[in-house]
Amino acid sequence: MSETILSVAVTAAQIMLAAAMAFALLRMMRGPRAQDRVLGLDTLYVNAMLMLLVFGIRTGSTFYYEAALVIAVLGFVATAALAKFLMRGEVIE
């Protein structure tokens, strides 16, 4: 019983997160401004991190947690550097 509930919920969550990633990707490819693309990349990072957490629940292994943490850190650094570049024209002044 609990296996059925959990497997249905995990599958639904994965489908919804994949759709969210697709929307972020579409906006990143279409985005009229450079800031839209950067924000799309950031949204894609967060959605991918959540997807990895759901994968961790699905497989019952704790190894996905570390990958999700690394993705979160790298996403923040990448977005901060890109936003700084858009604002100042340089990343490190």
Place this chain on the structure above:
Amino acid sequence: MSHAADLPLWAAVLVAFFLVLGAGLTLIGSYGFFRLKSFYDRIHAPTLGTSWGTAAIVLASMICFSVLQSRFVLHEILIGIFVTVTMPVTLMLLGRAALYRDRAERNPDVPAMDPPKGSLTVSQEEEPSAGQDAAGT
């Protein structure tokens, strides 16, 4: 999913609820990000996924592993704290970058850098308009 059979029913229901809640909020946020018209509207939408979307999925993961290993497994909260702390920083940087570009291009849709003289000394009765309010802060 052989480990799922070890979960008691209440934990499975709780984990399923938080998973669907978090993924649904993330989907709504990303759809809004895809759908809204201007960049200043769009910048608000993904925060749905980074606030309760992340919090709910992290909660689901914490409950699942805590029950499975019959001890507190709370390290997932690091992800939640990290995303909650860093997301406003990136969004504020991006918003300021967009505003800087709009002002450099003298786009009439955004408030100007220097508000016109006397626009900040509004009398008590009348409401300041949105443009002046944004320019004053």
